[in-house]
Amino acid sequence: MKVKLFDESHELDLEKSINKFLSEKDIDLLDIKYCVAIEVSGEEQIYCFSAMIIYR
Numbered sequence: 001m002k003v004k005l006f007d008e009s010h011e012l013d014l015e016k017s018i019n020k021f022l023s024e025k026d027i028d029l030l031d032i033k034y035c036v037a038i039e040v041s042g043e044e045q046i047y048c049f050s051a052m053i054i055y056r
Helices: 011-024
Strands: 002-008 029-041 044-055
Touching (some): 002 011, 011 029, 011 044
Antiparallel strands (some): 002 044
């Protein structure tokens, strides 16, 4: 079993990274864990979109 971690500041970038990984590898996908973190700094909101792919 292996894992691959992804971390992007925009959800579309995360989607693009995951799709690229899945299209380039011949894997047995077991699970995808997804997470969004938000930090507020004054008037600004900073997002972090991450995912972990579990595969064989």
